Amino acid sequence: MEDKAIICKDLTKQFGDFVAVNKISFEVNTGEIFGFLGANGAGKTTAMRMLCGLSFPTSGEATVAGFNVYGQQEKIKRHIGYMSQKFSLYENLSILENIEFFGGIYGLSDRQLKEKSQELVNTLGLQKAAKKMVGELPLGWKQKLAFSVAIIHKPKIVFLDEPTGGVDPITRRQFWDLIYHAADDGITVFVTTHYMDEAEYCNRISIMVDGRIDALDTPTNLKERFSADTMNEVFYELARGAKRSDN
Amino acid sequence: MNAISIQHITKTYDKGNVTALNDISLEVAKGELFGLIGPDGAGKSSLFRILTTLLIADKGTATVDGFDVVKDYQKIRGCVGYMPGKFSLYQDLTVEENLTFFASLFGTTISENYDLIKDIYLQIEPFKKRRAGKLSGGMKQKLALCCALIHKPTVLFLDEPTTGVDAVSRKEFWEMLKRLKEQQITIMVSTPYMDEANLCERIALIQNGELLSVDTPEKIVGSYPQQLYAVKADNMHKILNDVRGYENLQSVYAFGEYLHTTFKNDEANESKLTAYLQQKNNSGIEIKKIEPTIEDSFIRLMTEKS
Numbered sequence: 001m002e003d004k005a006i007i008c009k010d011l012t013k014q015f016g017d018f019v020a021v022n023k024i025s026f027e028v029n030t031g032e033i034f035g036f037l038g039a040n041g042a043g044k045t046t047a048m049r050m051l052c053g054l055s056f057p058t059s060g061e062a063t064v065a066g067f068n069v070y071g072q073q074e075k076i077k078r079h080i081g082y083m084s085q086k087f088s089l090y091e092n093l094s095i096l097e098n099i100e101f102f103g104g105i106y107g108l109s110d111r112q113l114k115e116k117s118q119e120l121v122n123t124l125g126l127q128k129a130a131k132k133m134v135g136e137l138p139l140g141w142k143q144k145l146a147f148s149v150a151i152i153h154k155p156k157i158v159f160l161d162e163p164t165g166g167v168d169p170i171t172r173r174q175f176w177d178l179i180y181h182a183a184d185d186g187i188t189v190f191v192t193t194h195y196m197d198e199a200e201y202c203n204r205i206s207i208m209v210d211g212r213i214d215a216l217d218t219p220t221n222l223k224e225r226f227s228a229d230t231m232n233e234v235f236y237e238l239a240r241g242a243k244r245s246d247n
Numbered sequence: 248m249n250a251i252s253i254q255h256i257t258k259t260y261d262k263g264n265v266t267a268l269n270d271i272s273l274e275v276a277k278g279e280l281f282g283l284i285g286p287d288g289a290g291k292s293s294l295f296r297i298l299t300t301l302l303i304a305d306k307g308t309a310t311v312d313g314f315d316v317v318k319d320y321q322k323i324r325g326c327v328g329y330m331p332g333k334f335s336l337y338q339d340l341t342v343e344e345n346l347t348f349f350a351s352l353f354g355t356t357i358s359e360n361y362d363l364i365k366d367i368y369l370q371i372e373p374f375k376k377r378r379a380g381k382l383s384g385g386m387k388q389k390l391a392l393c394c395a396l397i398h399k400p401t402v403l404f405l406d407e408p409t410t411g412v413d414a415v416s417r418k419e420f421w422e423m424l425k426r427l428k429e430q431q432i433t434i435m436v437s438t439p440y441m442d443e444a445n446l447c448e449r450i451a452l453i454q455n456g457e458l459l460s461v462d463t464p465e466k467i468v469g470s471y472p473q474q475l476y477a478v479k480a481d482n483m484h485k486i487l488n489d490v491r492g493y494e495n496l497q498s499v500y501a502f503g504e505y506l507h508t509t510f511k512n513d514e515a516n517e518s519k520l521t522a523y524l525q526q527k528n529n530s531g532i533e534i535k536k537i538e539p540t541i542e543d544s545f546i547r548l549m550t551e552k553s
Contacts, residue, residue, distance in 0.1 A: 038413075039413040039414075039415060039416075040383065040384050040385070040411075040412065040413050040416070041383055041384075138288055139286070139287045139288050140286075162411075165410070165411065165439075166286055166287035166407075166410060166439045167286055167287065167439075168285075168286035168289075168454060168545075168549065169286070169441065169500075169542050169545055169546050169549075170500075170546055170549055170550070171286075173500055173501055176501065180484055180487075194411070194412075194413060194414065196414060196503070197501075197502060197503030197504075198503075199503075200483075200503035200504045201483070201501065201503075219504075230503065230504070231503070232414060235414055235415075236414060236415060236418075239413060239414065239415045240415050242415075244383075
């Protein structure tokens with residue numbers, strides 16, 4: 001049990017007649033970089049919301065960081081990190097103020113906050129910019145900072161929702177260096193992305209189609225199974241038959 | 248006369264503190280499918296807003312179809328189609344109502360230019376009574392494209408039309424653009440996705456308000472100055488770190504399944520690097536020469552600039 005960051009069995013979310021997430025079952029190991037892929041409309045966000053303790057499942061079971069998604073949602077929130085493209089940090093607070101704010105929410109003591117602040121600012125090379133408003137930073141810096149803040153309390157798992165969307169190619173790779181570093185530190189990384197080359201950096205990938213998980217394996221095995229050269233081809237094979245998609 | 252002519256455009260925000268565009272000059276020929284490739288914050292949207300007469304530049308001039316973006320802005324507004332970054336149609340109006348609205352704004356009707364939008368519209372026609380706000384991401388895009396085409400524009404500006412949309416829908420969208428090109432419409436499209444660059448006739452790579460390169464995709468990758476190698480092993484995370492410690496290394500970047508590397512000098516790199524990696528206890532080592540992609544070129548130009 002200790003070894004699993006996420007355990008999910010027949011997890012389902014239904015809105016009226018519409019089954020957004022249809023009996024998904026999977027496990028994520030501690031320290032794994034797990035890619036959670038799927039076309040838009042496949043049910044990824046709905047599934048993630050349940051796993052982050054933000055929404056009650058309709059049926060099925062799941063534990064995240066050892067806590068139950070039905071009765072222990074607040075505990076889940078305390079033990080995970082979360083970052084998305086849509087929201088990362090407060091634009092009109094400075095870098096230091098954001099670190100203080102989120103660190104506080106995650107329950108860090110004043111002393112820990114001080115230490116972590118320094119460490120974070122130094123690691124990212126933001127010493128000169130520490131008092132600047134986050135809104136003034138280039139996107140790439142914001143994203144790297146947001147990720148670092150999301151793991152400031154060394155959570156068991158960090159959920160990343162399309163963290164590298166629109167970012168320049170060098171920053172994208174620096175971001176993945178940060179992800180690798182976190183995974184090496186024992187933090188499980190649960191990431192969704194539209195960049196198929198990033199799928200290759202994951203230990204395992206799942207691909208959701210129409211509310212179900214239609215594939216779950218290492219990138220190498222998936223490519224073999226679908227006789228594909230790239231993850232892009234695998235994704236295309238699975239996603240194009242979807243009834244629920246951007247089309 | 249070029250469809251789009253941009254001469255030394257500079258645009259700043261926040262009393263000159265933020266430079267969005269720095270002395271940009273660019274020409275787009277009539278009927279060209281031209282891509283503006285660059286990440287968020289590069290200046291793409293600012294440039295589009297200047298060309299569609301929604302924003303005034305600090306310095307420089309530009310013309311669209313021969314009309315000046317400042318002096319003749321009304322004429323430009325009548326002959327361009329524009330799909331801005333975020334969904335910009337009326338969420339409370341249905342598909343049909345949105346189209347009718349935009350057609351009448353431009354003094355035309357849906358039937359007058361129906362041929363132009365038919366291929367695209369047929370895909371959303373089953374939903375014509377649905378409110379735009381309730382459409383899926385891909386359908387919203389198709390509707391927005393129809394509304395941008397309804398008055399048969401001569402120049403079409405598409406600002407990141409495929410951002411946030413999945414790989415399958417992206418592919419389909421580009422196929423629609425190719426078919427539009429056959430109608431002699433000049434299309435200027437921006438995207439942060441490097442792989443989409445190859446789908447354009449010519450591209451401009453833009454970063455931090457400056458042009459890194461303007462040419463055909465083939466010529467841009469063709470001018471990559473060194474031999475590029477793809478490197479792979481059983482533990483990719485490990486070899487990334489190992490390769491970084493290799494003496495003759497010039498650059499290394501992760502590219503999905505392989506690392507892309509360049510070396511300081513070109514001597515027997517494949518065998519030497521293999522030996523080095525083996526010595527570091529890597530297995531399943533594969534090294535081969537490869538042709539660069541647009542993304543390789545973009546990274547190269549970015550590092551040269553800084």
